[in-house]
Amino acid sequence: MKKTKMPAFLKAEFTKENEIWLTNSKTLRKTIGILGMALPFILIFSLFIFSGFAGPLNSISHYYYTRVSGILIGVMSILSIFLIIYKGKEPIDLLVSLIAGITALFVVMFPTGNITEICQDATKSYSVTILSKNELRETFHYISAAVFLGSLSFMSICLFTKSNQTKDERGTKKILRNRIYRVCGVIMIVSMAVIFLGDFCGMIPEDFYQEHQLTFWMEALAVECFGFSWLVKGETIFKDKSYECEKNSK
Numbered sequence: 001m002k003k004t005k006m007p008a009f010l011k012a013e014f015t016k017e018n019e020i021w022l023t024n025s026k027t028l029r030k031t032i033g034i035l036g037m038a039l040p041f042i043l044i045f046s047l048f049i050f051s052g053f054a055g056p057l058n059s060i061s062h063y064y065y066t067r068v069s070g071i072l073i074g075v076m077s078i079l080s081i082f083l084i085i086y087k088g089k090e091p092i093d094l095l096v097s098l099i100a101g102i103t104a105l106f107v108v109m110f111p112t113g114n115i116t117e118i119c120q121d122a123t124k125s126y127s128v129t130i131l132s133k134n135e136l137r138e139t140f141h142y143i144s145a146a147v148f149l150g151s152l153s154f155m156s157i158c159l160f161t162k163s164n165q166t167k168d169e170r171g172t173k174k175i176l177r178n179r180i181y182r183v184c185g186v187i188m189i190v191s192m193a194v195i196f197l198g199d200f201c202g203m204i205p206e207d208f209y210q211e212h213q214l215t216f217w218m219e220a221l222a223v224e225c226f227g228f229s230w231l232v233k234g235e236t237i238f239k240d241k242s243y244e245c246e247k248n249s250k
Contacts, residue, residue, distance in 0.1 A: 025086065029234030032082050036227030039075050040220040046071055051126040056216040060223070061112040061141065065127050073108045080104040093159055100151035106144035110137045149192055149222050156229040157185035173240050180232050184225035191222040 007014070040060060046068040047053050057063060063072045083101030087094045115127040131137075160181040163170055170178075195218050198204035204214070232238055 025088070026234045028082050028086050029230045030236050032079060032086075033227045033229070033231030033234060033236070035075055035079055035082075036223050036230065038227075039072075039223060040216075042071055042075070043068055047126060053126040056213055056220075057115065057126075058210075058213060059112065059215045060219045061107065061145070062115050064108065064111045065115045065129050065131075067126070067128055069129075076104055076108045088159065089162075093155070096151050096155050096159065100148055100155070103144040103148040103151065107141060107148060110141045110144065112141045113138050146192060149188055149226070152226045152229075153185040153188035153192075153222075155185075156181045156188070156226070160229060160233050171240060173238055177232050177238050180238070181229050184229040187225045188222040191218040191225075194218045 040056075043060065043063045044056055047057075047063065047066055050067045057066070060072070063069060080101045083097045083104060086097045086101075088097060111131060113133070114130045115121075116124045117130065117133075119130065121127060161178040163174060163178075165174075194204070195215055198209040198214055209215075
């Protein structure tokens with residue numbers, strides 16, 4: 001069968017029957033990257049369409065309590081499954097990805113605190129549900145989110161940058177990719193630090209922190225960096241020009 005652009009991009013093989021196509025690691029990386037980068041924008045746009053609310057909520061997790069909760073749960077669940085089945089090249093890749101996948105699932109299984117404690121709050125009409133307050137659930141949510149993003153930053157900084165070639169033998173594209181991985185990983189760590197210092201330690205003035213919705217934007221920044229690093233790892237961009245270069249840069 002002649003390959004078209006779409007199957008070639010998705011690495012879908014048609015030479016074998018009765019086989020799941022989504023088994024190529026590059027395809028998984030691309031899919032994870034696209035879903036990760038798209039999530040914050042899809043949530044903002046969808047909530048505006050359904051509820052007329054323009055702008056972000058306090059955090060990405062708070063979309064759980066809106067009409068677009070299905071999008072948050074669906075995307076996070078897909079990311080979780082893809083991360084769980086991703087094995088990488090070494091056992092450490094599998095372990096860290098497994099941890100990231102499980103904690104991504106925990107993020108939606110154990111939601112954050114309510115947007116409002118009042119049913120049909122006229123000032124927050126975009127909130128369509130509330131849960132009983134549970135500090136244990138909320139604490140577990142925060143821990144899961146931190147481990148999820150921490151695992152992804154570790155993968156970007158420590159695992160994606162691995163190579164079986166010495167620094168002198170690496171191609172320019174591999175050097176560029178490694179710089180991108182490290183920058184993305186560091187930004188993710190800084191984003192988590194800002195949330196911790198502002199939301200939990202009170203080291204950032206509360207009025208400033210809440211007015212600029214830093215939790216949401218730091219989460220969004222971390223997710224964008226996570227998605228971008230996986231797109232690069234999936235060789236969507238900055239890939240080596242020849243197979244031989246590609247092989248030597250791994």
